[in-house]
Amino acid sequence: MSNQPPRPATQRLRIPGPTAVPERVRQAIAEQVVNHRGPEFRAILHETFALLKPLFGTTGDILPFAASGTGGMEAAIANIVTQGDRVLVVINGQFGDRFKAIAEAFGAIVDTAVFELGTAPDSAIIAERLAKADYRAVFVTHNESSTGAVADLAAIGAVVREHDALLVVDSVSGLGAMAVNQDQWHLDIVVTASQKALMCPPGIALVSVSAKAWNVVNRVKAARFFWDFRKAKAAADQDEAAFTPAVSLIAGLRVALDMIHAEGLANVFERHRRLATALRAGAEALGMPVFTSAPILSNSVMVLRLPDTLESGRLVNHMYQHYNTVITGARAPALNGKVIRIGTMGSIDAADILTDLHYLERSLADLGRPAQPGAGVAAAAAVLAS
């Protein structure tokens, strides 16, 4: 650790969410609070709904909740699952387990379709399972941020639409970084949250609801009040929230969505793809390949294998202590110690990726596992220039 540079004064928040929030968004959040049922806030909410729809790929209803992403997942379940309903939870990582736990808490009989950690769900197997039993809903994680595997939602949607079951998608760490085409792909409920690709602090959950889902939501006798989609829709139709919304965070979200649309949604996705590809190339050159073997790689969360002899906690801690860069370790218990995870979503650019790789390279050297100097940033730069 000779020639150790001083620790950077400004923290680099590089976890897979919450992500760093642009200054313009933070300024909007710092504005004085307004009446949540007055014309100023109704105008903000009206614009926010309109700006969100292209990100969900829907012309349908988008409902906001003052909650985190898990609250959005619970809202989806609370509105369609009643005691004794049978549901199918697709599990290929940690967040599938969460859907299972919530559905069980709400009294569902939960069948699971489990896929190996790091792989994507196989729509043919989901089709087989749907042929064998009647399900109220199928739960899928779009971007499994514990592994970096992305589900082929178009393929799964084509399967589930042939059945009465609803397709519920957790895209908390996907939406805004990668395309979601709810209407075209026949997704029934899509859940996301403010603190990932949407470049806001945590505290807003967003849920979109298809016509097929409304038929269930309006019919079932479920235990719901705060999460009640019917109340949320009645309010949203008036550009209000059913219960006091997180007005400051919504004001920030409106600005963040303005920024996304000013850049252009296709350009935002391409930026994520390019930066993620660059980080993958750079990390591989440092001896840290991506963990997942899925055909569709995450562009929002990098899950990188470490050399066998390096425990991830040491690298995470070193990046924090010496380079004031906050990355994180495994989210799935089976990967504890074996992977690091870095966010590549939201308000990031080439500087973030190159700096990540620079500090990773230095940390590996500091920890006695030097890679070829400059190999990481060079590989990334080649991608960025291509």
Add this chain to the structure above:
Amino acid sequence: MSNQPPRPATQRLRIPGPTAVPERVRQAIAEQVVNHRGPEFRAILHETFALLKPLFGTTGDILPFAASGTGGMEAAIANIVTQGDRVLVVINGQFGDRFKAIAEAFGAIVDTAVFELGTAPDSAIIAERLAKADYRAVFVTHNESSTGAVADLAAIGAVVREHDALLVVDSVSGLGAMAVNQDQWHLDIVVTASQKALMCPPGIALVSVSAKAWNVVNRVKAARFFWDFRKAKAAADQDEAAFTPAVSLIAGLRVALDMIHAEGLANVFERHRRLATALRAGAEALGMPVFTSAPILSNSVMVLRLPDTLESGRLVNHMYQHYNTVITGARAPALNGKVIRIGTMGSIDAADILTDLHYLERSLADLGRPAQPGAGVAAAAAVLAS
């Protein structure tokens, strides 16, 4: 409307919550987001818990949720009520009705103890009801902000503690403006939220839990995941939240609590009492007495009767259009058109009260119902000087 002054450029947010947020708090909220499981945020959460306990009057657990106040009410119910449990909801206004609706959504058999709108709950009648049936819980609204009546929580606590029933208190619009002594008064679950006397934007619900309540929470098989107090406590014991917390809002709450303790909690309560008393005196001098006849008057929410011939919507709208001052009308349907409601909690001082009265006086004159010029501010000033 001769001599009409120009509309003030800055909006005056004078509704009973969300309340105006001090600049220092808004600056803290605008700081860059930090890792919600890192040492910086754990330090913030640790201090926040410690600073909150005197406001709840408890040495027990306080649990934060990324949600609005209604979410906190739902959390209280989700953790103690199971299908078929009998509960007693004390109703003396709109927010008692909300407790009833949530409890019913969670499958409770709800008995009600209804008191006339504008009155406070009678603890002797609650005692009679508790003698006749076994209840899982009794639900009481501390500060019924639809009427301005305050419940005598000490008296009700003394009654309920003789039974197995838990005493659940909605103090969303009370706590921080008026004393809550949870431990001394034997309150089992107290719910509040960030956007009232705590001087923050909406988006944080706070719930405190007594030892008697934990015995129930840990025992019952309730449908809960996001609201699960056991998960929240396990995380809080590590200065974390079970699910991604609203990190920016929590950072603001910490600063708001610093401000409250710097002023001194007793001084904060006395400021609220004095300002509320002054506004009541001034409003009465303008012909708008308080609606409630309760022995304990709210110091946080003024509910004022209007002259019979003046519809509240006209006055609310005039205050907004001409004086950029946002007050509001009735919250209980039976009072529609008959009352206005003004917040007197959080970050307010004598200037707010005098300005409210000045604009109310001008609006009454504008609307053809002039009071004696200066009568309102003079009556308020006399209280403030006493």
